[in-house]
Amino acid sequence: MRANEIKDLIIKGDAAGTAWGVEEMLAAGLAVDDIIxxxxxxxxxxxxxxxxxxxxxxxxxxxxxxxxKAGLKILEPLILQAGRKYLGKVVIGTVKGDLHDIGKNLVGTMLQGAGWDVVDLGVDVAPEKFLKAVKEQKPAAIGLSALLSTTMGSMKTVLGLLEQEGLRSQVKVLVGGAPVSEKYATEIGADGYAPDAGTAVHVFARYAS
Structure with missing residues (x-):
């Protein structure tokens, strides 16, 4: 199987075919990073x-x-063995009061594939939990997701807490979700905004260590 054929399987959403194709690439001697x-x-x-x-x-x-992700799972044991260097660590989560996770999960999966060490805090994440994660995980960036306009205010609260604790300059903050806009991101002082998962990967790439 050729690389382009595996790419087509991913685009079509064929998980089993992708996993099989990745195994074939490994058997043929292709390097893990080249596959990723x-x-x-x-x-x-x-x-x-x-x-x-x-x-x-x-x-x-x-x-x-x-x-x-099915292809990435085949590679995970080899990634660990090789001690692969991550681009950096990111913390992501859906803000407090919001239980939607489709967009967040998609961003997390794509960031993992792109080479980031992703810490997913889940949904309905209180601002204090984001703050704690920044203190303990020391990520290069955090990603805040919201699908409801009523929960967007929590993003501003997170930024305020980081400022109060003197941590704002140590971490980049990216925001996204259906009701969020670039204008809102600027208004609350976020470092970046992504309207979709593909854009999020490109924006996070600016903060790779």
Missing amino acids: QGILVSAMNVVGERFREGQIFVPEMLIAARAM
Whole structure:
């Protein structure tokens, strides 16, 4: 199986085929990082671009991300053995009062594939929990997600707590979600905004260590 064939399987959302293809690539002697960057991440970049252009929608993105994750799972033991250097650590979570996780999970999966060490705090995450994670995990960046306009205010609270604790300059804060806009991100003092998972990966890449 060729690299382009595996990329097509990911784009189509064929998890079993992707896993089998990755195993074939390993058997053929292809390096782990080459598989990750040249096949998995490359395929998801195509998916992200198609999403931005309105050619596909969230369900198709999710299916593709699951396929990519199936391939990544085959590589995980080898990644650990090789002591692969991560781009950095990121903490993500859906803000307090919001139980939606589709977008957040998609961002987390794509960030993992891109080479980040991802700490997912889950949903309905209190501002204090984000603060604690920044203190304990010392991430390069945190990603705050919201799908409800009524929960967006929690993003501003997180930024305020980081400022109060003297940690704001030590971590980048990115925000995203359906009701969030670049204007709102600027208003609350966030470092970045992403309207979709594909863009989020590119924005987070600015903060790689």
